[in-house]
Amino acid sequence: MLIIGGGATGTGLARDLALRGVGCILAEKQDINAGASGGNHGLLHSGARYIASDPASARECRDEGAIIKRLAPQCVEETGGLFVAVKGDEEGYIADFADRCAQCGITAAAVDPKDALEVEPSLSPDIIAAFAVEDASIDPFKLSLDNLVQAGTLGTSQLLHHKVVGFDKRAGRIEAVRLMDFRHGTDVRVHADQIVNATGAWAGEVAAMAGAHINMVYSQGCLIVSQMRIGERVINRLRKAADADILVPAGTVSIFGTTSKRIDAPDRCRPTTAEIDAMIDDGMAMVPKLVDTRYIRAYAGVRPLVRSGNGSDDRAVSRGYSLLGHEADGLDNFITITGGKLTTYRLMAEKTADLVCRRLGNSTPCRTAKDPLPASSEARYTEPGLTPKMWFKKNDPSDLLLCECEMVPTSVFNEIAAFLTQNGHRPGLREMGQRSRVGKGPCQGSFCSLRMAAHMYNEGMLKDGEGIDELKDFLNERWRGMQPLLWGPAVSQAELQEALHCGLLGLDVSH
Numbered sequence: 001m002l003i004i005g006g007g008a009t010g011t012g013l014a015r016d017l018a019l020r021g022v023g024c025i026l027a028e029k030q031d032i033n034a035g036a037s038g039g040n041h042g043l044l045h046s047g048a049r050y051i052a053s054d055p056a057s058a059r060e061c062r063d064e065g066a067i068i069k070r071l072a073p074q075c076v077e078e079t080g081g082l083f084v085a086v087k088g089d090e091e092g093y094i095a096d097f098a099d100r101c102a103q104c105g106i107t108a109a110a111v112d113p114k115d116a117l118e119v120e121p122s123l124s125p126d127i128i129a130a131f132a133v134e135d136a137s138i139d140p141f142k143l144s145l146d147n148l149v150q151a152g153t154l155g156t157s158q159l160l161h162h163k164v165v166g167f168d169k170r171a172g173r174i175e176a177v178r179l180m181d182f183r184h185g186t187d188v189r190v191h192a193d194q195i196v197n198a199t200g201a202w203a204g205e206v207a208a209m210a211g212a213h214i215n216m217v218y219s220q221g222c223l224i225v226s227q228m229r230i231g232e233r234v235i236n237r238l239r240k241a242a243d244a245d246i247l248v249p250a251g252t253v254s255i256f257g258t259t260s261k262r263i264d265a266p267d268r269c270r271p272t273t274a275e276i277d278a279m280i281d282d283g284m285a286m287v288p289k290l291v292d293t294r295y296i297r298a299y300a301g302v303r304p305l306v307r308s309g310n311g312s313d314d315r316a317v318s319r320g321y322s323l324l325g326h327e328a329d330g331l332d333n334f335i336t337i338t339g340g341k342l343t344t345y346r347l348m349a350e351k352t353a354d355l356v357c358r359r360l361g362n363s364t365p366c367r368t369a370k371d372p373l374p375a376s377s378e379a380r381y382t383e384p385g386l387t388p389k390m391w392f393k394k395n396d397p398s399d400l401l402l403c404e405c406e407m408v409p410t411s412v413f414n415e416i417a418a419f420l421t422q423n424g425h426r427p428g429l430r431e432m433g434q435r436s437r438v439g440k441g442p443c444q445g446s447f448c449s450l451r452m453a454a455h456m457y458n459e460g461m462l463k464d465g466e467g468i469d470e471l472k473d474f475l476n477e478r479w480r481g482m483q484p485l486l487w488g489p490a491v492s493q494a495e496l497q498e499a500l501h502c503g504l505l506g507l508d509v510s511h
């Protein structure tokens with residue numbers, strides 16, 4: 001089996017198949033969660049957001065959200081959620097909300113606006129209605145890493161930084177998959193009985209290489225991260241799904257968004273100042289302090305949507321998943337799974353694994369709806385607040401902090417580097433950022449990037465000019481998220497960064 005794509009769907013599928021005794025290779029062109037699984041809101045949906053636009057997805061989210069809370073509690077913060085309406089919001093929608101939720105089997109309890117304000121003081125005093133729902137916050141990095149770690153212990157291997165660039169076909173079958181190993185600049189060929197295309201928004205591009213057509217729509221969503229956590233619960237605007245209507249707490253910060261902007265290719269995705277300005281203007285009606293909050297980062301992801309008609313409203317395209325067997329395209333060992341949600345990743349993996357197993361003649365049932373997802377030590381460092389606690393408790397003066405904002409010590413860096421090396425991957429700054437909190441604080445990597453690079457030279461992990469390339473790559477990615485938010489204190493931060501990285505180290509000059 002070859003799985004293409006290392007997002008929540010691909011890693012969830014690797015685990016599901018491994019639990020059924022199917023050996024897999026997972027190939028990812030960058031690192032784990034490089035696509036939408038690392039660029040989303042982190043909301044474990046109760047389903048209430050979709051009651052009007054897509055009741056079937058609402059029910060799926062309800063069921064899958066409950067399974068994830070029960071079986072993967074280490075990835076979830078059970079914050080609960082509020083849907084709130086402000087003056088001027090559509091009264092008919094507010095009046096029907098509880099009934100529509102009930103029709104989908106979703107709990108929505110009316111809350112007096114005064115009580116809502118008491119528990120969430122950042123809400124606007126102008127709210128006119130509120131309902132409590134079972135939304136939660138989820139850590140998508142921990143989720144994917146935990147899935148992959150268990151799959152790995154059961155025999156799955158990973159090819160990170162390997163991009164699928166073509167397929168060799170013969171008589172209705174894919175005989176070999178051609179990959180490019182970016183780190184070493186070499187070509188690799190994989191021969192597999194079955195191949196699953198789990199590449200999210202890139203599913204159309206990958207299917208086209210195999211001669212199959214999928215009608216994808218690319219809908220960019222933009223999100224911003226506040227420096228501090230705003231509120232305890234997920235806060236949703238009580239209206240038909242629109243821009244700027246969800247605020248999700250994520251550990252020590254909050255994530256506000258999102259937008260829906262059509263783009264013509266998934267690689268063109270990047271957050272823009274115009275989207276962010278419009279989002280804050282709109283969101284202020286629900287949470288006024290959004291206007292003077294300090295934001296530390298913006299990011300964007302592309303929703304993998306599969307279109308059946310020709311309409312222009314991307315929010316009207318189903319948020320359900322698409323599982324395609326490609327028999328009609330004349331292929332009998334190629335499958336695509338795309339669309340859906342982070343919340344429904346397990347179900348998507350289950351249905352895909354069922355199809356794979358039917359084709360392989362394997363009748364072992366799915367176990368992921370019953371077996372807990374083991375919490376791995378490899379994934380634990382994505383948790384905000386964990387490393388400071390560990391560091392203080394250990395009280396070891398020789399364990400220097402590499403990242404002061406998020407308090408990530410050298411010992412944690414070394415542990416993650418060892419996990420990566422054991423799995424055959426070269427540890428780099430970006431890999432550290434995906435697996436821990438380094439670079440995620442207010443300085444966005446200004447200082448920790450330099451300390452990490454110095455530590456890597458000391459430990460022999462880098463030589464010659466490699467550290468300069470690592471730094472440029474890491475800092476360019478952080479800059480992408482800072483650049484659209486340059487106002488207030490963020491401008492001073494950016495100027496300090498420019499002085500350090502360009503004035504002192506000349507990182508803007510090509511070497």
Ligand SMILES: Cc1cc2nc3c(=O)[nH]c(=O)nc-3n(C[C@H](O)[C@H](O)[C@H](O)COP(=O)(O)OP(=O)(O)OC[C@H]3O[C@@H](n4cnc5c(N)ncnc54)[C@H](O)[C@@H]3O)c2cc1C
Nearest residue numbers: 005007008009029035036037041043164200221301342343
């Ligand atoms: C802005 C935004 C907000 C969202 N918010 C939420 C939310 O709050 N809750 C929720 O439940 N869902 C949310 N979603 C939806 C959710 O993020 C996605 O449905 C889910 O992450 C898709 O996972 P995936 O693994 O299918 O795709 P992806 O995570 O995109 O993974 C696909 C992977 O394939 C890799 N790849 C692509 N081409 C190749 C190739 N040629 N070779 C090898 N690898 C390749 C990519 O690098 C990528 O890592 C949101 C989506 C967006 C964009």
